[in-house]
Amino acid sequence: MHQAPHKTIERLSMYRRLLNAAKAGGQSSVYSHNLAEMSGSTAAQVRRDLMEVGCHGNPKTGYAIDDLIEQIGLFLDHPAGEPIALIGVGNLGRALLHFFAAHHPKLKIVAAFDDDPFKTGRVIHGCHCYDMGEVQNIIKAKHINVALLTVPADAAQGVAEKLVDAGVSGLLNFAPQRLRLPNHITVEDMDMTTALEKTAFLARQNGNGRQ
Amino acid sequence: MHQAPHKTIERLSMYRRLLNAAKAGGQSSVYSHNLAEMSGSTAAQVRRDLMEVGCHGNPKTGYAIDDLIEQIGLFLDHPAGEPIALIGVGNLGRALLHFFAAHHPKLKIVAAFDDDPFKTGRVIHGCHCYDMGEVQNIIKAKHINVALLTVPADAAQGVAEKLVDAGVSGLLNFAPQRLRLPNHITVEDMDMTTALEKTAFLARQNGNGRQ
DNA sequence: TAGATTGTTAATCGATTAACAATC
């Protein structure tokens, strides 16, 4: 069996969000070109992505929204929900705790970690903050497989290795630091400095020419 | 003349960061394979990227770090520095103000905007917070070309259009919302929900199999 | 049926990787 391309996974996530909004608006079916229009993709791409997760439409009625949401959920989500850890309760860490507290039924941040004694022991945006010394025990105890890394760049590699030792196999890394980890570990980098540099560069190149 | 691929731009940003660190550590030259090792790229890729910005090495001595940093800077940066706006001073907005206050000499957030009267008029992480009503005047007055968008999803499209009207041509969008803007506008999406869903999915697929 | 949409296959495109001659 083949692997779904990474881009397909990203688009499926986006489709689901759009479908939930459409459902909330009272719609019950969509055509590929509707979803393409909303997501900025093409109709053919949408059909290919939906086929990937086993969704089938019908030339007369399009795709049933409830079916799409269910199939995408079966494909993307862990059925029992995914417990997640957040490491580093600085400004960005707290913002992400707040952001993810609301956003997702299946992805739940169940533990935060910091080494600042003014933060540990408290509940921040609904999430208990533990001392870094407990990170491996708690990750094992709570069967955490995925972590958000919001520590300073110079601490990132060391913390990441600890997490992997404790059993984490996916990291969403906000530290502007390349992580060297075994190949079977998934690292997704959210490098905001690079993203901003790229945006500024492309804006200057394609933009309105204002200097 | 041809355009540098987007991936090359991202890698150049990363190389520069690594080169600055190497320089601070006392190094004065690198080989392509050193930079490849540090960045997780390949030596051939590094050489191609560096050629793209007009850097040349020498089989005996490799590349001069000072030269690389300078050439990458000439390529990526606006010589006068790039003034940037941040729209939406919520948890995430404040975290980004803090993050970017320190990180970059050429990219500077010079104005923040919100419509909450408890935030406007104050200075937050060194940046003045203006009322949203002033956004177009200030963007024009300060010649701002690039904006960070950290407003709620349902406000993102409206705000983005206002910004584009005022002359912004590059947006770094943190709202989980697809923006529909003219083609000459650069939009870079930092979709954290999708990134986390993708990380969790790939972790489950490639990970240690723990359920 | 007629017409729009789905599902599938072939063509294109862009970027990465591999190969190798040129260079110090």
Added chain:
DNA sequence: TAGATTGTTAATCGATTAACAATC
């Protein structure tokens, strides 16, 4: 010279786009 590295070209790979037969 010998050997490692650079610069450049060709081969590969993956994903997107285009084309079209099958379907309701």
